[in-house]
Amino acid sequence: MRKIAILTSGGDAPGMNAAIRGVVRCGNAANIEVYGVERGYEGLLRGTLRRMDSRSVSDIIQKGGTILKTARSSDFESEAGVRQSGDVLRAYGVEALVVLGGDGSFKGMRDMFNICGIPCVGIPATIDNDLAYTDYTLGFDTAVNTVVNAINNLRDTMTSHDRACIIEVMGRKCGDIALYSGVAGGAESIVVPEHKHLVEDITNKMKKNAIKGKVSDIIVLAEGVCSCEELKSQILEKMGKNSVVIRTVKLGYVQRGGSPSMRDRVFAARCADRAINLLDSNYNDCRVVGIQNGQMIDMEINEALNMKNVFDEELYKIANKLSF
Ligand code: F6P
Numbered sequence: 663m664r665k666i667a668i669l670t671s672g673g674d675a676p677g678m679n680a681a682i683r684g685v686v687r688c689g690n691a692a693n694i695e696v697y698g699v700e701r702g703y704e705g706l707l708r709g710t711l712r713r714m715d716s717r718s719v720s721d722i723i724q725k726g727g728t729i730l731k732t733a734r735s736s737d738f739e740s741e742a743g744v745r746q747s748g749d750v751l752r753a754y755g756v757e758a759l760v761v762l763g764g765d766g767s768f769k770g771m772r773d774m775f776n777i778c779g780i781p782c783v784g785i786p787a788t789i790d791n792d793l794a795y796t797d798y799t800l801g802f803d804t805a806v807n808t809v810v811n812a813i814n815n816l817r818d819t820m821t822s823h824d825r826a827c828i829i830e831v832m833g834r835k836c837g838d839i840a841l842y843s844g845v846a847g848g849a850e851s852i853v854v855p856e857h858k859h860l861v862e863d864i865t866n867k868m869k870k871n872a873i874k875g876k877v878s879d880i881i882v883l884a885e886g887v888c889s890c891e892e893l894k895s896q897i898l899e900k901m902g903k904n905s906v907v908i909r910t911v912k913l914g915y916v917q918r919g920g921s922p923s924m925r926d927r928v929f930a931a932r933c934a935d936r937a938i939n940l941l942d943s944n945y946n947d948c949r950v951v952g953i954q955n956g957q958m959i960d961m962e963i964n965e966a967l968n969m970k971n972v973f974d975e976e977l978y979k980i981a982n983k984l985s986f
Pocket residue numbers: 673764788789790832833834885918
């Protein structure tokens with residue numbers, strides 16, 4: 663491959679810019695020209711591509727978001743849309759595509775390969791950490807650290823007022839952000855979609871902790887279970903309206919922005935290098951890169967997307983032991 667394009671798609675994730683920089687510079691080092699597509703698949707349809715050289719990615723490694731911008735495109739979901747995008751790439755003489763995103767973005771990439779025959783490589787970038795084939799996705803570490811900082815701040819004020827706090831975090835149907843931030847933030851309860859949630863488990867713990875003199879409770883709730891307001895009502899119904907003061911905080915998009923952590927920047931560099939190594943050969947495939955047991959890997963897209971996400975039960979058990 664001598665000419666490739668890169669796009670970011672779906673929700674942005676800290677570390678996307680570091681990965682764009684990595685692809686451009688590793689690409690240039692291998693004498694591969696790189697084009698940046700603006701606004702994900704939407705931009706591909708509209709032909710908004712620009713040539714990127716090493717200087718064009720200066721001073722972005724530390725920035726959150728994505729300089730290429732991102733979008734969720736419904737036009738691309740049709741076969742006609744995919745064909746049109748393939749025509750745009752051919753018109754620019756682009757031979758392959760690198761996609762940064764989550765499972766929805768990877769499905770678009772698979773269509774691009776199946777329908778237009780354009781080889782593709784996917785880099786896992788989503789704060790949700792919900793791609794089964796890789797132990798880790800770009801942006802997850804930064805997002806979790808943002809949540810942990812929020813928990814620290816909330817703990818201060820909740821303890822001062824003897825209040826409980828429910829913190830709702832992102833993750834779609836995956837409880838990883840809640841689990842890891844809950845453990846690192848010392849949460850009393852962690853509520854995730856992977857486990858049936860009984861409100862009694864939370865209220866019994868709150869009562870026991872109160873007897874032992876613990877006056878603030880931090881409950882980290884994954885958005886895939888219910889909203890923080892719903893959980894608050896359930897708890898108050900069980901415990902009685904006047905027995906406890908509960909505040910709710912939905913962290914929302916705060917956890918998706920911010921300067922990427924060291925771990926995300928290094929992972930971005932490794933993914934970019936792996937992607938370019940694949941493309942700098944006789945490559946005619948659609949594969950995703952990732953990490954398994956500390957080793958960088960790449961895998962055929964269907965195999966990767968068919969894998970079922972495994973929740974870290976061991977860490978969940980540890981969290982329960984630590985919360986009394
Ligand atoms: O997939 C990343 C994510 O941030 C999820 O955690 C969240 O549910 C969703 O995107 C929000 O999407 P949008 O930006 O479309 O509101």
